[in-house]
Amino acid sequence: MNTPTLGEPRFISTLSHTISDDLRIPERIIIGADPGEQFELAGPRAKLFFDAKQTRAGIVTCGGLCPGLNNVIRSLFLELHYDYGVAEVLGFRGGYSGLDPASGVEPATITPAFVDGIHQKGGTILGSSRGPVDIGRAVDNLIARGVNILFTVGGDGTQRGAHELYQEARKRGHALAVVGVPKTIDNDVGFVSRTFGFFSALEEAARVLDCAHTEARSVPGGIGLVKLMGRHSGFITAGATVASQDVNFALIPEVPFDLDAFLAALKQRMLTKSHAVIAVAEGAGQDLLAANPHARDASGNVRLKDIGLFLRERIEAFFKAEGIPVVMRYFDPSYQVRSRPANCEDALLCDLFARHAVHAAMAGKTGVVIGFLHEHFIHVPIELLATHTKRLDPASGWWRSVLAATGQPAQFA
Template sequence: MQTPSLGQARYASGLGHTVGDDVLISERIECGADPGHCFELAGPRELIFFNPKETRAGIVTCGGLCPGLNNVIRSLFCELHYGYGIAEVIGFRGGYAGLDPASGINPVTITPEFVEGIHRQGGTILGTSRGPVDVSRAVDNLIARGIHILFTVGGDGTQRGANDLYQEARRRGHLLSVVGVPKTIDNDVAFVSRTFGFFSAVEEAARVLDCAHTEARSTLGGIGLVKLMGRHAGFITAGATVASQDVNFALIPEVPFKLEAFLSALEQRMRTKSHAVIAVAEGAGQDLLEADASARDASGNVKLKDIGIFLRGHIEAHMKTAGLPVAIRYFDPSYQVRSCPANCEDSLLCDLFARNAVHAAMAGKTGVVIGFLHERFIHVPIELLASQVKRLDPAGGWWRSVLSSTGQPANFS
């Protein structure tokens, strides 16, 4: 799928080590006759589309928090300001709501002083929100403010919104580069081998699991039950489980389980070891809870029912019937794992995502998200990204590592 572009680049970038649009990265490592999708390699171009001295850029952060958001804001600004010397960078506050003047949320001019030290803080200095924006009013606002480039930092819902903004601007004939930086601690973005903030969240989640293990083994009949984020994908639960090495049962959305089979396995564990640690992703076992598909949040996601509270109640009832006294310690660190600052690995990743986003925008790419495959940054058309899903493969290495570290059966059926 061809990368959308605003037109012919005509200004010399003055940057070294540039790459051309003809350098492509295949979706598959071992492709044979079928390489799958092929993507442009991201990076600085010899020629750019915008005249830096006449260019204004905007940055917006949307959706839930994620470690590294402030790092991305800082690196976007630094590359725009110091790398290209563009005229002005505007920060739209409060997520997509801040793009609509009717919200009353005024943007801020980003300066070197504004971004000083923000990378050491969790959250986002620009603020965030969930939900869509009136696309027509948002594009009116961008045009009125003379914005040529908009960086959208967020997950799949944010990038679908970014595609709507790109399409509306194109329909009007306004030359607007919209470039997305994919954000989610769930690590479930297609064509991105790891999203920024994921390993910081895993590190924080592993600390909680260590605490749960301490509580469980220090109490007769102790059970540490930890609910982690992961609506549709179990990457955080799997990663934290393997990092901890003290989890006995891990439950994820991609691997359905029968409640009675799980409870029987847990009972056997308690009879032989007298303590256990359980890690469960928030999206696991939703079929057991009969979630209402019509109940949705501001982002359009189905509202999940609480699998952690559900399991705690059923574990207590099962063990009482089995005559096993237990002391359940329930942990729900959802906001803890996403609000911490980025660790060193994610800080580096944030910087590279941001700088490649700036290079793409200055070259006139639009309607794209920066992807990351085979340790290479790529340009992924938003329309293609929105049509794909990424989930943990129960037959793959991630899940095999979980089964090996926990000793649990491959399935509870």
């Protein structure tokens, strides 16, 4: 698929080891299978659209927190500043609302001192928020400030907003390169085999599961119930379950479960082992809760009902009715998981996502998100990203590993 560009590159890059626009990465690499989409390989180009010394870039971080946001901000700046010599980099504060002058919040001028040490801290130094922005006022502001490049760090909603910004700037005749860095702790972005922050989240989630196991096995009838992040995908729950190896039941959105069958299996576990650990993704079992599909949050996401509290109440009521004493230990570490700093693996991934985003923007690519497939970084048009969702396949090795690690019965798995 063709990558949107602002026009013909006009300036010679000083970077070495540049690559051609002709190089492509297929969506699928299985021999004999349809290769699917063909994506432009990301990386530095020999010619640039922007004259770095006349270029002003902006960075905005949106949505919920995720390990590695500060790493991305830092690496975006370092690549722009040291490798390309971009004149100025602005950090828009508080998510998309910071693009609107009516917010009254001035952007930060990012300097080496500003980013010093931020990669060692969780969260985002620029702040974040959910919700849209008035696209017209935002583009007016970007034009008034002479911003030529905007990096949007966020999930699906953020990148939809990025697409609107790019389209509006194009209508105005303003050459604005909008390049997205995909951010989701749930690892559910299409054309991205793993998102930054995911393995840091797994590490923290597995640690909480270990604590739940310790609590459960330390008392007669102990049950550790842990609710993990994962609105529509069970990657965190599945990955942390396999990493822990002490979970007995894993429940994810992609695999509906029968509540009665689950409670019967849990009863059998308690009668034989006298303790159990349950990991449940926040989006699991929403059909049991009669969630309203039309209720949305500020980012446009469906408002989920709390499966963790629901299961805790149902489990306690079930065992009380059965006359079996249990001790519930309930854990909801969502904010703890997402606010930690990035681990080494994610720190490396953040750096590479950021540097490839800068290469794309300086070459005049726009309306694109940096993807990651088959260990290669690629350019994914935002409009294509919006048409694809990534979910855990119940027929995949991921889920088979979960079933092997937990030993949970197949009748509700």
